[in-house]
Amino acid sequence: MATTLLTELVPLLKRPVSDEDRLRARLHTLDWLGCAVLGATTETGSRLVALQKSLSSSGHISLTGGGKADLQTALLYNGALGNILEMDDVHRTSILHPGPVVIPAAIAVAQHIGATQESLLNAVIVGYEAMIRIGRSFGPAHYQFWHNTSTAGAFGAAAAACELLKLNDSQWISALANAGTRTGGLWQMRHESTQSKQLHNGWAALTGVQAAMAAQAGIEGPASLLEGKQGLLAATAEGGIPEAVLSEADAPWLLWHCSFKPWPACRHTHPAIDAALRVDIPAAEIESVTLETYDDALRFCDNPNPQTELQAKFSLQHAIAVTLLRGEPALEDFNADSRNHPQLVEWRDRISVRSSRVRQLAYPNAYGATLTLSLTNGQRKVIEVDDVLGDPGNPMSTGQIIAKASSLFKAAGVSLNHQQDLMSVLTEQDDALWIDALADALPSLAATQEAVQ
Template sequence: MSDPLLAILVRTLARPVGKSERQRARLHLLDWLACVAGARDTEAGHLGSAISSQPWERATYLGNVLEMDDVHRTALLHPGPVVWPAAMSMASASIEQRLDAAARGYEAMIAIGAAFDAHHYAHWHPTATMGVFGACAAFGSLIGFAPIEYANALGNAGSVAGGLWHMRHDDVLTKQWHIYHAVRTGRDAALHVHYGATGPQGVLEGPQGLFAAMTETPGDLASNGDGWLIDQVSFKPWAACRHAHPAIDAAMELRQAGKLEAPFAVETYADALAFCDRPDPKTELDAKFSLQHAVAVVADGRSAEPQDFTEDAISALAGLRAQVTVAEDPGITARYPAHFGARVNGLELVDTLGDPERPVGEKEIVAKLHSLAKWGGLTEAQAERAVSLALHGDDAAALDSLLEEWTR
């Protein structure tokens, strides 16, 4: 009889985290801080500041507000907004311990998420359903779990996994609530096992487990061989849904070449249309999930930053949006989700800026932090402090103080 899938996964989690993975985790920490900084003065940010006295917990409401959180393509989820609050939630933990916790949280969340299929993605919000695993693994790492403890805690976290996409049909804060719920649930699952709780290690593949309940054709757990899955995560340069990024990218390439002219014909994969075919956005959230608005932003000479998706921008770009048509290209769909691609006015990009094939580096992520910090009302000095602490620092208390200042 083969081992349960969670028992196999936890052997990976129990490995030492290497120096290169810790450095990679620092980049994702800075990227998460950028998202937190930019979302401070939002409805979600104000709610987050009201729910808790703990800065890591308040930050759970901020990491995905701007739609600029990191993303894993084949797992179709955003690890950063869930994993980092959990990794930051033990005040006594050192920076190194938090970086290791993040690497393990990303590993669990992505490895399990990659086994879920298109049926799952059509109904369930993977960042929520898989987020409980990421938060659980991260906090378990802080506690110092042995493999059996990881397995028990992940089993209990998975037993209550959920999060429906229906919230996409309303202008609500449910997506942020999903993150909060995943962080708290995963963290509590680890804490309870620390005090003696046990959990079902077959919760994924069992007859009444998650695969049976949430998928039609489950796949294998993801692995990066001797490496870690955090190395395969993409960064998002623009303030829109990731499904809109390929069209933004192609439009920007055309604009740079002086060839972006109306009318604008966008061809892309089916999920991009399912999530982002919104020719007449009404709210900021609508605009972030609108291919039509995304291309209009670029055509207007803008940089696809948060201010380009506000209600003022929606009004100003109505004429350009009306000149954008969108359609599915079956060939682009066939390459998805291994490749997020689009074609705009004949120019096709197979991979999108920020993906491993077209990576952004430290320079670009630092620039993103400065841009979003300014949008969130922070000073240049405050932004520089975050860069220093995230990329080079070893003062965990100073990082906690920064979060306290940013989220209160």
């Protein structure tokens, strides 16, 4: 077989994993589960439940929030839940969210084959690595139209499944190649009130695992899928960075480069939120606010008049107004009551946003913002943010990550006792039955939610 990016990538995905790496993977699994459990209780979650029930009435794979289904349906359903709240983890330079795709794919396959804890966590780490390495090769052109998480997510899900299924190198290459022949979704869904983004992720998890199982069955794929003349980069990523797939081969696993999201809004709003949190002047003394940031933040989140909860989570103006008036933004700060609150409506009109050449040059290596306050006394105050909370340069502590998950479980109606059981499984338990304990926790969540309602 000729040497290609995929043939060179597979050995990088098979390097040793340490106990410390697996501890980090546990935290990402906990973070995903918190997001998915609360996501399942939303209106979008209810629609996904209806879809799941129409596709499967029985099976052996656990569903987040209750019940079981066949493997294919569980992959689609669990894969669609993790990004509903916009609190999923993120990798900056590839501009994608690995957890919502890789983790449910790994859990489903692990439960399907009866894998051990170590095997599952290794698969999560390897899936993140494949997804990020390939995703960072796309460059800015792909992200203009394509949903990076979905495109690269299929590779991540395939890699996680390959690791669990113990495929050989040739099978790995075919699995990754065939996962990538079905490119991720289009950003047009951002311009309307839809649930397409959730389907993008669910389909990525499903496609990746199917590609791995197809490879196990002997179905081959094109090894030059990434860099070929009619391959993924040529078709969808003009000016892509193919060398990024293999660069920094000796670096730590890229799971360590991922950020956790503390605030329930699009990551592009977080620099503005962090800047607003540093304001030590009463809102009554602020006349107007100017935000300067990078272009993608404006492209996705310049919305002074959000009409839905999702639009509010993608509104720089709303995020800044909420933070200045209320402090750290909470889930309820994006609902209809908050969105339509007269004071917040009035404040959004005081906030202007514009592109910053300095911030654009630093992006996507840094998600930064400059907030300029024009005060009622005629003075100005400037606040700069270079590393937002949750990024590797300004990380959330283990305690903060656990507290975030606990708050999401609580908001979903999960009892305190069951929260403690989940925390024990995800942060302490260490035995070969760990995957069974985790899988059992998913359907039992429904009972605890009903008990406290």
